[in-house]
Amino acid sequence: MCGIIGVIDRRRQCMDGTKIKEALASMDERGSGEGAGYVAYGIYPDYKDYYALHVFFDNIRENKAPLDNLLEKWGTIIHDEQIKTYEQPGLRKVHTPWRYFFRPDRGMMPKSTTPDEDIVTHIVMKVNSERNGALIFSSGKNLGVFKAAGWPEDVANFYRIQDYQGYLWLAHNRYPTNTAGWWGGAHPFNLLNWSVVHNGEITSYGTNRRYIESYGYKCTMYTDTEVVAYLVDLLVRKHGLSEKMAVRALAPPFWDEIDRMPAKEQELNRAIRLTYGPALMNGPFAICVANENSLVGFTDRIKLRPLVSGESGDRLFISSEEAAIRRIDPDVENITMPKAGEPVIGRVIA
Amino acid sequence: MKTLTIDAKDIHYTPLNQQIRAAIADGAKEITLNNVLGQRFIGDGLRGDDVTITVNGVPGGDLGMFMSGPTLIVHGNADHAPGNTMDKGRVIIHGSAGDAVAHSMRGGRVYVRDNIGYRGGIHMKKYLEKRPILVVGGSARAFLGESMAGGLVIVLGLGGVPPIAEQGVGSGIHGGEIFVRGPVDNLCLGNGTKQAPVTEEERAMIRPIIEDFAQSFGIDSTPLLAAEYTRIAAVSARPFANKYTLE
Numbered sequence: 001m002c003g004i005i006g007v008i009d010r011r012r013q014c015m016d017g018t019k020i021k022e023a024l025a026s027m028d029e030r031g032s033g034e035g036a037g038y039v040a041y042g043i044y045p046d047y048k049d050y051y052a053l054h055v056f057f058d059n060i061r062e063n064k065a066p067l068d069n070l071l072e073k074w075g076t077i078i079h080d081e082q083i084k085t086y087e088q089p090g091l092r093k094v095h096t097p098w099r100y101f102f103r104p105d106r107g108m109m110p111k112s113t114t115p116d117e118d119i120v121t122h123i124v125m126k127v128n129s130e131r132n133g134a135l136i137f138s139s140g141k142n143l144g145v146f147k148a149a150g151w152p153e154d155v156a157n158f159y160r161i162q163d164y165q166g167y168l169w170l171a172h173n174r175y176p177t178n179t180a181g182w183w184g185g186a187h188p189f190n191l192l193n194w195s196v197v198h199n200g201e202i203t204s205y206g207t208n209r210r211y212i213e214s215y216g217y218k219c220t221m222y223t224d225t226e227v228v229a230y231l232v233d234l235l236v237r238k239h240g241l242s243e244k245m246a247v248r249a250l251a252p253p254f255w256d257e258i259d260r261m262p263a264k265e266q267e268l269n270r271a272i273r274l275t276y277g278p279a280l281m282n283g284p285f286a287i288c289v290a291n292e293n294s295l296v297g298f299t300d301r302i303k304l305r306p307l308v309s310g311e312s313g314d315r316l317f318i319s320s321e322e323a324a325i326r327r328i329d330p331d332v333e334n335i336t337m338p339k340a341g342e343p344v345i346g347r348v349i350a
Numbered sequence: 351m352k353t354l355t356i357d358a359k360d361i362h363y364t365p366l367n368q369q370i371r372a373a374i375a376d377g378a379k380e381i382t383l384n385n386v387l388g389q390r391f392i393g394d395g396l397r398g399d400d401v402t403i404t405v406n407g408v409p410g411g412d413l414g415m416f417m418s419g420p421t422l423i424v425h426g427n428a429d430h431a432p433g434n435t436m437d438k439g440r441v442i443i444h445g446s447a448g449d450a451v452a453h454s455m456r457g458g459r460v461y462v463r464d465n466i467g468y469r470g471g472i473h474m475k476k477y478l479e480k481r482p483i484l485v486v487g488g489s490a491r492a493f494l495g496e497s498m499a500g501g502l503v504i505v506l507g508l509g510g511v512p513p514i515a516e517q518g519v520g521s522g523i524h525g526g527e528i529f530v531r532g533p534v535d536n537l538c539l540g541n542g543t544k545q546a547p548v549t550e551e552e553r554a555m556i557r558p559i560i561e562d563f564a565q566s567f568g569i570d571s572t573p574l575l576a577a578e579y580t581r582i583a584a585v586s587a588r589p590f591a592n593k594y595t596l597e
Contacts, residue, residue, distance in 0.1 A: 029390060
């Protein structure tokens with residue numbers, strides 16, 4: 001059991017983190033105090049063209065210089081600083097969070113056609129799999145993940161997320177069941193501009209992991225959810241699927257349902273299932289995926305975890321509980337339960 | 351009659367439920383909770399056939415769990431599993447409810463005016479003279495009455511929504527019965543179930559329940575009583591006798 005909530009403002013009007021904290025904390029019973037986190041989009045407008053790398057260092061003296069050297073080998077660090085944190089009685093600070101604003105330098109690789117995103121992905125995978133006391137847990141542009149092992153309100157106060165202004169937020173309250181809770185295992189999981197929060201467990205993790213690792217991604221967080229971030233990156237960014245088709249691949253209709261579809265639909269759905277069989281996710285899940293332009297929520301095909309959506313003006317909300325949405329906006333309308341396996345999607349229009 | 355109003359704004363469910371219990375112990379018969387928002391377990395384990403609790407707002411999950419006697423009236427939507435393992439009494443929801451409504455319920459009634467989520471009536475059972483009843487005014491999602499062992503579910507499809515449009519109705523059922531207004535597509539039926547039009551005896555049996563439901567929400571029962579119904583139940587007394595596969 002976990003608690004999730006996400007909100008997107010279609011006109012990119014920003015909200016500070018106060019309400020999202022209250023909403024997540026109202027679902028404290030869905031967690032166990034072993035992990036909580038937030039991601040906000042639009043928080044670094046001054047550095048919006050740089051990859052904002054958020055890093056957990058075990059030890060600044062020993063672990064920071066090697067990461068600086070690696071980043072400088074690939075590009076330019078325009079600015080870096082310790083992420084401001086504020087001591088909380090209920091939270092033990094076992095890592096030092098740091099942020100870098102970084103850009104791969106094309107001049108260093110004159111004939112390379114490798115996109116910047118692949119270079120950043122390579123750096124993230126390399127750092128996280130080497131386990132040298134540094135973990136890059138956020139690597140998108142103009143966005144940042146803030147997470148730790150603790151209760152939602154403690155983690156929010158630790159980072160003072162009320163000081164950040166974002167037009168899209170995801171938040172997660174963790175109840176780890178299969179692996180131990182730790183800072184890197186808290187949600188959201190992020191790669192580039194993709195962020196994922198998840199309630200449930202992905203029982204097909206082994207298959208999904210083998211599949212995604214065959215494309216060069218490395219699973220290093222000791223928990224299932226990170227495969228979702230990498231699968232979405234592969235399917236949408238690299239293979240060019242729409243968000244809707246990506247959800248179709250991850251949570252496809254059953255074969256007997258496909259058999260009853262009109263011919264054209266059958267062909268498409270068969271192709272998706274056959275092409276992306278190893279990306280199919282089994283087990284109970286309710287998931288929110290975000291990038292800089294959209295928020296997508298969906299559940300497993302037989303709806304083993306709760307998910308509701310609601311709308312208010314330009315804002316779309318998705319959460320485990322209606323009450324959490326109403327904690328942000330009491331007048332939210334169109335409270336809906338998305339159909340199992342079918343996405344609810346909010347997009348920016350400005 | 352002794353009444354009490356509690357402002358539940360920003361009160362955690364533990365002190366809220368303690369206040370409710372103290373009020374009932376003190377002889378309160380009508381309790382109103384205002385500004386409820388997400389508090390779980392409201393009314394859990396309460397006793398007292400003559401107690402009515404009105405919930406104004408959106409309560410959290412497991413409303414009225416293990417409750418035995420009181421009436422809970424909700425003006426708002428309920429979350430997951432209202433009426434979970436309820437023993438006696440009533441839960442009347444003027445709105446919709448989440449997944450697993452009436453989960454493992456063994457007595458009393460749950461009325462939901464609008465729609466319910468997935469797995470409504472899962473594991474409902476009857477016990478001695480007790481027979482739980484779930485009535486849904488709007489629609490129910492997939493796996494309605496999953497693994498049902500006893501009791502009664504009625505889905506009316508009011509407001510122009512089809513009462514049933516998804517798979518797995520009665521999946522794993524071995525007792526109890528599900529009545530749906532209008533015809534039901536066989537594709538919606540779960541393993542081990544069969545459907546048939548209602549008989550006159552069955553119609554007479556559900557009539558007072560539908561009348562009571564309609565009265566609870568101020569709905570005209572005439573078209574509901576005149577409508578055709580489909581009854582869904584287990585194909586045999588023990589459809590899953592051969593372990594977990596259908597014989």
